[in-house]
Amino acid sequence: MTRKGLLFVLSGPSGAGKGTVCKALIETKFPMKVSVSVTTRAPRTGEQEGVNYFFRSVEQFQEMIAADELLEWAKVYDNFYGTPRSFVDEQLENGNDVLLEIDIQGAMQVKQRFPDGVFIFLIPPSQAELESRILGRGSETQESFNKRTSAARQELQKMREYDYVVVNDVIDEACRRIRCIIEAEHLQVKRNLHLVQSW
Template sequence: MNKGVLYVLSAPSGCGKGTVLKEIFARNNNIYYSVSATTRSPREGETDGVNYFFVSKEKFEELIASGGMLEHAQFCGNYYGTPKKKVMDELESGRDVILEIETAGAMKVKAAYPQAVLIFMLPPSLATLKKRLTGRGTDSEEVIAKRISEAEREINMSYKYDYVFVNDDLSDAVSSLEMIMKSAKYLVNQNDDLIKGVLQKC
């Protein structure tokens, strides 16, 4: 049985990652969405194991020390990261896994697991992204300016990814991501067992 494929999806804030992924999961039940772990306290309405795995700082640092985190970072005094065991177990079972993480985390995952397929979702333009963020009505102009600046930095990181696609229309974006995920299954680095199996039959 072939291993599953580890997909890493990144995009600037406001690009609609969550909406696109919701459609992907609705169409395919053989994809595991990797839930991140964090040391921050749960917010109202959040469920352990669904939104995050909420763990103590001590437990998180034990996981780091033992190599139990695929990637991790600190933000506002709290740890965030991807528990390694669950991801590896799902991949070994033949199930595909999607990580939805920022660019720095994606680079760490690629270093730890070179077979990971990095996918970057682009906005149609920075102007469109700014319009989307403004339309939310939740952030000040100063915060939006910072988000746009961060988006520009992240987009420049997309050159280090394997695939890029644009989210201008939801249906088109979902189709693009599905095509990318299908094509990635034929990459040589995803088919080591297949190639070895053919050679053994000689």
């Protein structure tokens, strides 16, 4: 019997280190698929269809919205981005776990459309560290810094909507905690009732 995969949604406030942790998980060869987003922006040099993104026209993207084919979507400046349900469903049916690294607004959309997902909230170890990480990007004006830190404090209130919280103090340790969550979710009784039948 093929084990069905699980959808893990990793999100958190700006400066939590979502992208860094996601990349580190992939580099450890942990067996899971990273969700591929669909976008209306043009491919950049070296980007491949179905690997980096699914590239679609604005009209095609709007058709996907109308047909409820996206777990979540947003318009960022002049381009649309979203998570195609078909890719996620196919991977889960094939027994692959799927990791979706996304912002909090998108995660809440996914939760409405895919309540069986496992939602992990990533936070920095302290407010001072969060502010340091935002400043470390080197592209923030004082105004944008104030907006980001204010937004992050508000986003922290969304933690109650998640199943787990992971403190991203040391990247390797944060990855270990996430792997533990994944293992624990697969060991839940409700996901293993087929074992009784094999007896």
